[in-house]
Amino acid sequence: MQINLEILGFAVVEDAEKCTALNEKVIVSDMMLRRRLTRNARISLYLADQLGEMNTPIVIxxxxxxxAETFDILKAIASHETLSPTAFQNSVHNTPASYLSIVGQNKGYVTTVSDLHETSEALLKVGALKSLSAGSMVLILTDAIDFPHIDELNRCGITRKECGVALHVRHTEQPTTLFLSGKQFEGYSPSVWKMLEIAQGCQLGSIIGVEI
Structure with missing residues (x-):
């Protein structure tokens, strides 16, 4: 079964260390809330804001x-220190989805998927299925792995430690116009390759087919 998605908008942000100029002070006016944001949440909020679609169905x-938050928790445990409630709260996969719901006052469908190197594929499949009933929606993929000692642990050749890709899509019956070659992006986590290839190769109105 193939579900076709029309691309209504796209955005990419990435950096070797930490993405800068994510416009947090404008997007999140509440200083206390802004201070609690994780790197993945900051990137997700920036991408949704770039697309102007903070209050639509979203799959992350x-x-x-x-x-980074998990590292802080493990460090505290190893040092017999008190665990940070904020780090504990922010240590789960759906943290960006939670902040998107709060900041965008999004009461609709917001969910998170994770499948290591196949995360792009999983994201597209869940988004395609949901598009059949949700109308237009936003697909956001983020990875942020810049934390202390990462260079000692990183054996995967990832040199772009923060990356985010977002697509604004809707279901269409029109034929596919964008075909992927399975391109690999040196220095980027394999989890972002497929979404990154789509964002780099598409134009507004391009149609990508997703096999379910």
């Missing part, structure tokens, strides 16, 4: 989760 893909 995330391969590695909130590793």
């Amino acid at each position: 893909g995330n391969a590695y989760g909130e590793v």
Whole structure:
């Protein structure tokens, strides 16, 4: 079964270390809330804002989760220190989805999927299925793995430690116009390859086919 998606908008942000100029002070006016944001949440909010679609159905893909917060928790445990309630709260995969719901006052469909290197594929499949009933929606993939000692642990050749890709899509019966070659992006996590290839190769109105 193939579900076709028309691309209504797209956005990409990435950096070797931390993405800058994510416009947090404008997007999140509440300072206390802004201070609690994880890197994945900041990237997700920025991408949704770039598309102008903060209050639509959203599916977020995330391969590695909130590793910086998890590192802080493990460090505290190893040092016999008190765990940070904020780090504990922010340590789950659906953290970006929660902040998108709060900031965008989104009371609709917001969910998270994760499938390590196949996260792009999982994100597209869930989004395609949901598009059959949801109308237009936003698919966001983020990975942020810049935390202390990452260079000692990183054996995957990932040099772009933060990356986010977003697509604004809707279901269409029109034929596919964008065909992927399975391109690999050196230095980027394999989890983002497919979404990144779509964003780099598409134009507004391009149609991508998703096999279910």
